[in-house]
Amino acid sequence: MRSTCSVFCGVSLDGFIARPDGALDFLEGDGTAEMGDHGYEAFIAGVDAIVMGRHTFEVVLGFGQWPYTKKVFVLSSGNVDLSVARQRGADVELLHASPEEVVHQLAARGCKHLYIDGGATVQRFLRAGLIDRLIVTHVPVLIGQGIPLFGPLEKDIRWKLVASRSFPGGLVQSEYAR
Numbered sequence: 610m611r612s613t614c615s616v617f618c619g620v621s622l623d624g625f626i627a628r629p630d631g632a633l634d635f636l637e638g639d640g641t642a643e644m645g646d647h648g649y650e651a652f653i654a655g656v657d658a659i660v661m662g663r664h665t666f667e668v669v670l671g672f673g674q675w676p677y678t679k680k681v682f683v684l685s686s687g688n689v690d691l692s693v694a695r696q697r698g699a700d701v702e703l704l705h706a707s708p709e710e711v712v713h714q715l716a717a718r719g720c721k722h723l724y725i726d727g728g729a730t731v732q733r734f735l736r737a738g739l740i741d742r743l744i745v746t747h748v749p750v751l752i753g754q755g756i757p758l759f760g761p762l763e764k765d766i767r768w769k770l771v772a773s774r775s776f777p778g779g780l781v782q783s784e785y786a787r
């Protein structure tokens with residue numbers, strides 16, 4: 610048995626999850642409309658743990674406050690200092706495992722539903738055929754360059770559209786399942 614894996618992320622219209630330097634400012638819109646949480650709270654409530662790449666962990670550390678109440682597993686092939694996050698109240702653990710090992714190890718630890726986060730990390734799980742649900746919120750802005758959500762694949766991955774929703778500020782959210 611393996612955990613179910615979901616992605617929930619905001620992207621520019623041209624498919625970037627962050628600027629080249631990791632900045633996320635474009636996700637906030639142009640300030641003319643209240644962006645709301647567009648379903649994030651409901652989504653995160655149904656998640657047992659968050660699995661994020663080391664780069665995303667470092668960006669989250671830069672927020673100052675630790676934003677998650679769920680257990681977080683940070684993926685890295687190296688040593689990552691978790692002490693600052695723990696001082697801020699994070700329940701965080703380091704993992705060095707393939708996507709396949711992650712979904713089996715964490716299922717065995719009772720995590721039925723994983724939130725997979727980070728560009729390279731999502732791409733690895735996609736290539737391994739392990740993403741079951743994609744919730745992508747497009748922000749109506751082109752930023753030209755940045756860190757892409759999607760990347761090269763060995764073969765096509767087809768999805769079923771579950772829902773599409775629009776929000777104030779011009780956000781369009783598409784939810785897909787395998």
Ligand SMILES: NC(=O)c1ccc[n+]([C@@H]2O[C@H](COP(=O)([O-])OP(=O)(O)OC[C@H]3O[C@@H](n4cnc5c(N)ncnc54)[C@H](OP(=O)(O)O)[C@@H]3O)[C@@H](O)[C@H]2O)c1
Nearest residue numbers: 618619627631662663664665668684685686727728729730
């Ligand atoms: N717009 C959004 O909704 C959204 C969501 C999430 C993230 N972001 C942004 O995306 C950016 C980060 O994305 P990213 O593509 O640069 O990187 P990332 O996926 O956050 O992190 C990549 C790193 O994770 C580690 N990793 C991933 N899979 C692994 C595995 N199976 N085993 C061991 N280590 C593994 C590696 O770390 P090592 O190099 O240490 O081995 C790899 O270099 C940040 O700017 C973040 O803010 C945006």
